[in-house]
Amino acid sequence: MLQVEDLHKSFDDFKAVDGVHLSVEKGQLVAVIGPNGAGKTTLFNLICGQLQPESGKILFNDDEIGRLPPFEICRKGIARSFQIANIFQRLSVFRNVQVSVLSQQRLSNKLFHPAAQLAVNETNHILESVGLLDKNADVAGSLSHGDKRILEIAIALGNEPELLILDEPTAGMSPDETATTMALIQRLAEKQGLTILFCEHDMEVVFGVAQSIMVMQQGRTIVQGDPQAVRENTEVQQAYLGDE
């Protein structure tokens, strides 16, 4: 579904992404791991159009998407969450998700029809599936950190994506919140058949759930494979796990 081939991006002299290869098959739950500064977020920003690659290919369903603006990439079926809770602070939880549902239904330009009556069921359904329905009237900025991160995922779900990209979905969460969030991600993958690509720096979180893992270090792909293969890869052991 998603193929990334030999991708490069640098900021001045710093090579943030320097030869990344990644493959995501339909229905898979794929994780990108690597220490802080390995280039995970830059990679996601390249895939989603927030940044433009210098060279290399990004193919989504065999279409080159490497130089498209973010809104077009989204319309092709890729939705994402951000590492820093990137929500609509002043709007209610309901309206946060509704904005993306309206966009998905191409209703964003509709004038003179109350938005409050549109996409209500779809929006509530998403809020229910992530467990935020009882907070739908709260102002988003007043939510706890954990709930903001969940809302972030809910906004992405509003686009009914084929591929959902989550940038460190558990960053800054307590162990309890982390467990809940990972359970949610697993549930979305299994029950709704979503293809999910996420990144994480906590290895233990990843090995429990991912079907395929890509390991990055200093902007490069070291290896991609199933958890067992990654665990046994000597280069990964040296580079990332240490010589245990």
Add this chain to the structure above:
Amino acid sequence: MLFGHMLRQKSFGISILIFGILLIAPALLPRFYIYFLAVIFVTALLAMSLNLCVGHGMLFQFHHGVFYGVGAYTAGLLLAKTSMPWWLAFMAGPLAAALAGLLIGLFCIRLNRLYFGMLQISLGSLIWAIAFRWYALTGGDDGIHGIPIPDFIASTTGSYYFVLIVLGICLLLMYLILKSPFGSTLQAIRDNPERCAAVGIHVRRHQLKAIIIATFFGGVAGVLFVIVEGSIFPDLLFWTLSLEIFIMCLLGGWFTFAGPILGAAIIVSLRTFVGTYTQYWTLILGVILILLIFFLPEGIMGYNYRQLFRSRASEDQVESFNASG
């Protein structure tokens, strides 16, 4: 269906009440106050149109006065220099303003925040220069006075009612626009443009449409100015006026619906009443601004919103806040 949602709002009842009082006001007030109220209505519409961009879209429309001026000059010139029917001239004003909004917007929209505003001041000043310099057409610095206004709205009371009714219709339309998916999406862009792009919204195009809508209403205000004053002059397009209406939005509450009306009423009152005693009435405005920045950064009506933001709010509260400010 369209109005059902609106009719349930508490603030809608209050609005109807105020509108009713304003309808009978000419029977109770001296002529000067009728004229004074009409000036407030025109200014309020102008500030409301600006706030579509500033408060609801976070677009720093620094030179909104230009579109007011374009609306006024278009209607004024057509009335004074052609034999075009009045209603056609009235409609041409907002359309010309919206066209100017589109053209200037196309350039400005590529830039963000302050840079957007700076470029708009530059481009807007070009239009001011045309009105100021082209004596043969615009009368230059003198402007054009005694523009022929149709008889039925030529009197103070006639123009008062006309302005009031047009203001009412425009406020209703703006309210519906802000409550529509278009308005909802615009407010989402205000809060977080990056996120909006990531959910498939063409942010720049959406903002450009908002500018066109706002400048259209700005043009309507310009036409109403011609009806009330019967004259046009280059100050209508000068940047100081744009700054004044920007302050009205901030003062009244730029994240609220009706805030700019309050802001316009306060500033027009200051100018009219304090301005008769001293030409330094802007000193008082300056003091008000300083107090505003320290104590009410989201404006007078925005104060309620801050309270709301701190505590948890029910959807009803959020809705009624959005409606009433």
